[in-house]
Amino acid sequence: MTRSVWLRLLCCLALGLAGTATPAAAQPRARYDLAIDTYRAGRAEDAGKILAELDDVRVMAEATRFYQTPRDQPDQWLRRAQAAILLHTEVWFEQGQNGLGRPRVVHFDAARAIARALVRAVKDAGLSERGRTFVRDWYLLVVAYLHAQASYGQSRSLLTEARDMFPRDALILLASGTDREMPAIWTSGYLQLHDTSGWRTESQRINKERELSHAAEFFREALAVDPLLVEGHLRLGRTLYGLQDLKGAADSLETARKLAKLPPLVYLATLFLGLTESAAGRMEEAERHYKEAIAIYPQAQSALVAMSELAYMTGRTDDAAVRMTVLLAAYSKEDPYWTYVTGERWHFWTRLPLLRLSARQ
Amino acid sequence: MRTRAAVAVALMLAAHALLQAGQSQRFRTQSALVLIDALVTDGRRVITGLGAGDFEVLDNDVPQSVEQVYVEQLPLNVIMVLDTSGSVAGERLAFLKKGALAIVDRLRPADRVALVSFSHRLDLPSGFTADRDWVRTAIASLRAGGSTSLLDATFAGLAFRGASSTRTLMVLFSDGVDTGSILDDERVLRVAARSDATVYAIGVRESPRLVPGAGVGSRIGAQPNQPAAATDDRFLGRIARDTGGRLLHAQQNRDIETTFARVIDEFNSRYVLGYSPTGSAAPGWHQVTVRLKKRQGTVLARRGYFAK
Secondary structure (H helix, E strand, C coil), X not given: CCHHHHHHHHHHHHHHHHHCCCHHHHCHHHHHHHHHHHHHCCCXXXXXXXXXXXXXXXXXXXXXXXXXXXXXXHHHHHHHHHHHHHHHHHHHHHHHHCCXXXXXXXXXXHHHHHHHHHHHHHHHCCCCCHHHHHHHHHHHXXXXXXXXXXXXXXXXXXXXXXXXXXXXXXXXXXXXXXXXXXXXXXXXXXXXXXXXXXXXXXXXXXXXXXXXXXXXXXXXXXXXXXXXXXXXXXHHHHHHHHCCCHHHHHHHHHHHHHHCCCHHHHHHHHHHHHHHHHHCCCHHHHHHHHHHHHHHCCCCHHHHHHHHHHHHHCCXXXXXXXXXXXXXXXXXXXXXHHHHCCHHHHHHHHHHHHHHHHHHC | CCECXXXXXXXXXXXXXXXXXXXXXXXXXXXCEEEEEEEEECCCCECCCCCHHHEEEEECCEECCCEEECHHHCCXXXXXXXXXXXXXXXXXXXXXXXXXXXXXXXXXXXXXEEEEEECCCEEEEEEEECCHHHHHHHHHCCCCCCCCCHHHHHHHHHHHCCCCCCEEEEEEXXXXXXXXXXXXXXXHHHHHHHCCCEEEEEEECCCCCCCCCCCCCCCCCCCCCCCCCCCCHHHHHHHHHHCCCCXXXXXXXXXXXXXXXXXXXXXXXXXXXXXXXXXXXCCEEEEEEEEECCCCCEEEECCEEEEC
């Protein structure tokens, strides 16, 4: 044996010994399983620390274990798969949220891979349909997170994938419309497109009319599946207003207002009706709607701005100034419109606890 | 020749105010008075030293008899509308404060200044005041965070001054696109057409640095994930052009202060031309054209005004 071969063998032995020095290197599978058990026990932070011991290759290797369709204890498999999906997702969220450089995309990839495996398993192994619902809600959760980051290009590719898996799902269609509506609300700019793994591919200039037209199509499809979807009527109305279809906008917004029970939804439908009437030149009706909206949320900035603009455009410039001064001095603290313009982020904090509950059962 | 018109409509009340300011010999007071605020450049440098006789003003294509008002004798209202969203945090905010102070330091005793700041939320750190120390304190108190309601803030700046006829400069600073306004750009531009304020917009070329912690956990989402040079030049350029102002860019954060100073220096080099409309007294939109009679140059001025 040559000297160089001996050296290589010694190096491998040294690396092997060094590898056994950490628990993760010694028993990666056991550590991965422990991370899932810890997460299911409600200790997300500890689970994340255990998972952080594994390098990217090992994380994906463990995640792909879920590719094998379960033969024994399918319910147990389903619960572990759900926990694994959410654990990886929360680790990915946490890294992105804390600004710790680029989040480890491997955790998003792992979550997505297990989610897709789960849907296949539901079909192939006859698992409970709640597995599919979990994955549908997971897609919506991730889209909500991406909207909170204003990463509309990335959420777009994910929603395309979700629609392939859940073609007639009202909430996926609603999210798809919202995903098109939001970039069009911006005054200008570009959309940074991504592939489904989150890598940037190309930059696309936003065409407002095209985005809004796609949004309206998705909202209409969602409402065809679920005609009582209040947010669908609301967003369709706001989108048609953006497309200058004022009659269609008013019809949708009136429907939204009639169906809405929650104050933020009533406020938004009323405010958007005011904008629509104002755009149609019916200033008295617009003012009536604005006043109704202000009565619901007296300090909400959006209705106060709209009211001031109406005063200005009807020649009451001093009235507009007084209203603006009051608004600026009030320093609004709550405005449903601020939530509306973050798209699906609106639902993030209702979806995450429900998914955690499912994953930990 | 590219002609852009800046017009301030003032009724008898405004004329009376100007009379008090020592302008009595320059205006007829029997009808509505129109003031035109204009900047003349040779493409690169500002041209100074011109007189009323150098200008030709058309009101709805009807030539007008123009007299010059001396800028130094007109009090000025300055509204600073400053973007303090998350992308401004850090070094950029420090330079923005220096820029705002540069404007305050260059005001004349009779001038007044107000400060509107905005993220997704609009705020009024200082209303119109001649108290420089008060404004300096307000500038020092600015904090950055949140998303961007550029359009609502622009409207707020225009609406805030009400029916005042005092010559008004609005300095609009933003480093991003709008992500949260209830008003769209066309609505704000229509308001600007009815206002006689001149808007100088300032953008930044340098990309903002990412600010940690602005994601899901915050009250509202992070700044848009945009490529470099994400300033909304389209809107800022339009509102500046329509009001007879300019869109200027700070190439880097450290250029913000000098860009602000340049705005006020340039504004003081403008001409204010006055006329009582003849042959064009109808209410509604009046298109105004301002050009030089004999020499080459570009005139930046408001495109028109609404007559009541």
